[in-house]
Amino acid sequence: MQILKNATVVQFDPACVIEHLDIVIDGSVIKEVGSGIADHYPQAKVRDLKGKVVMPGMVCAHNHFYSGLSRGITANIAPSPDFISTLKNLWWRLDRALDEESLYYSGLICSLDAIRNGCTAVIDHHASPNYIKGSLSTLRKAFIKTGLRGMTCFETTDRNNGSQELWAGVEENIAFAHLIDREKRAGNEPYLVEAHIGAHAPFTVPHEGMEMLREAMKSTGRGLHIHAAEDSYDVSHSHDKYGLDLIARLDHYGLITNRTLIAHGLYLSDNDIAILNEHDAFLVHNARSNMNNHVGYNHKLAQYRNLALGTDGIGSDMWEEMKFAFFKHRDAGGPLWPDNFTRFLWNGNTLLARNFNARFGRIDVGNKADLTICDYDSPTPLLAENIGGHLAFGLSSQSVHSVMVDGRMVYENREFPFDVAELYAEARKVALRLWQRMDRLS
Ligand SMILES: [Zn+2]
Structure with a gap:
């Protein structure tokens, strides 16, 4: 007591x-x-x-702990004038260069950063295409080492290796959810980490992948965590290839539930928003990331039944994220006030309550x-x-x-209960090796 x-x-x-x-x-x-x-x-x-x-x-409702060692990156990154080239030249090379050691240190540094900034929980969305199997357990170790609560999942995608990659991503999500279930059944404490079923974004998940995600959600009882309409390309691709709006397409496969979390949603149609609201699903807004990527602004924040805030990998300072979200909204002439954004910040707790089946x-x-x-x-x-x-x-x-x-x-009193200096020193070495591996990737 x-x-x-x-x-x-x-x-x-x-x-x-x-x-x-x-x-x-x-x-x-x-x-x-x-x-x-x-x-x-x-x-x-x-x-x-x-x-x-x-x-x-405080809860950060969308983050990427795999990007924790990217700060000040000196790997050779080609000029990236638009969002898709930023993905290809930077993030999709960084994630392919990750191995077990770099992912663990990345997760550790991000967990420490989140706690220092006052977060009690972070909802993570993970990608490491050359280290898929076991990657979510590695991240879980970082959460547990620092005592941070959170969720994670693997970003299922076909962007590197087609069907085989889709299968491996879904398998990792299922295996991780089963690991959590086993730990819960055994009564192992602390119960700090939960699972989503993850996917990258609709434009890198074809029909076959959607079917796999549906089965994974059904067999594990978890919700989906996916990017959608971060850039207008995702919407155009869906219209061109499938003749459907993004959320309508996800809903067609039964992927929109009250445990589902959609990140960004800048260009979702009114009908797509209505589908999310009808299913009591969440949208997570990431103001600083949207500004950094110059993808535009989500002008429809006021239409969502459930909205939470995330950083999309730009640390876990939710105070700053909330301020940016509010100021950007004011700058765009939106109708919401600080109390609305306070509510969005607090809403991350509802996500925890739904997924941990406890009160937050x-x-x-x-x-x-x-x-x-x-x-x-x-x-x-x-x-x-x-x-x-x-x-x-x-x-x-x-x-x-x-x-x-x-x-x-x-x-406590602005200090961690263990020495973090040596972890940071090791992380700097691991980061340098990660950047060197990136330079060897095309
Ligand atoms: Zn993201």
């Missing part, structure tokens, strides 16, 4: 701010929340937060103890009605003081 004493608790839905609360945690779950209750538990380990802000854990996103009895703890001495009143304003204009990753996941402090 442990207690976080004297917290300023911020809840997002419905919004409220309550000072001087004690949070009692039993194992991985919140047991009681109240004022002056710490004394009822004389045996518990007590941390006095002295008024620090405690909020439900409230500092309440029975919820998972996934908490982001901040030092925030606000110069203006912090109130239920202005949390969005504080997130857009005040709070930032620099406010993050501690992070609790599954009832465990994975980052």
Whole structure:
């Protein structure tokens, strides 16, 4: 039993701010929340937060931990004037150069970065075409080493090797979901990592692959995680080759469910959005990535029933991601306000609740103890009605003081419970070798 004493608790839905609360945690779950209750538990380990802000854990709902060693890349990248050439010259060479060691360090660096920025969970979308079998377990090891919660899946695609590659991708997704099931059945703790069934994007998944994904979703009970309409090319390709809108095509194979997550969706039709809403599926918006890739803007954010925020591989600073999402929206003349974007940020918890079959996103009895703890001495009143304003204009990753996941402090007083310097030193060596391998690939 442990207690976080004297917290300023911020809840997002419905919004409220309550000072001087004690949070009692039993194992991985919140047991009681109240004022002056710490004394009822004389045996518990007590941390006095002295008024620090405690909020439900932040979730990055779309990320690529395989890109963790790409920062400042010096491999020889040909000029890439458009999105498809950026994929071919950079990302599809990086992912082909990954091996077990580089993927593990990439996952580790990304997990540490996520925690340091206040994330309690990251939903990952993975590709490593020359290291498919076992790759998701390698990523899981990185999550578990750092104590970060998350999900991952393999981006099924035919872009390198046709049918054989499709099959290997789907097999890895199924094998990983079965591994998670076995761990759950055995009651192995901590239960930190879940599975999606992954696919790259509709334009690299032909009929045969869609059929395999349908079977995989059915046999594992998991949802789909896929890019769609990140660029207008995906839409044109679908119209030209299949005569269907993107989501209509996925729905034709039964792939849109309430556990399905679509990343980007910049050019989805109103009918496609209606299909997602009807099935209670999620769209994940990645504002900074869309800006970085110059693919345009998603002008229809307000139409989605379920919208969450992701970084698409640009770290896991969700404070910054939320700010960019809001400012870009303002710049585009959109109708939404900071409280809408706060809601989008919080929505990642709904994805966790659906996939982990547990309660997330409230500092309440029975919820998972996934908490982001901040030092925030606000110069203006912090109130239920202005949390969005504080997130857009005040709070930032620099406010993050501690992070609790599954009832465990994975980052406390701005420090990890293990030495990270040697991991970073090793990662730098591994990154250099990865970049050298990229140079040997066409
Ligand atoms: Zn992505």
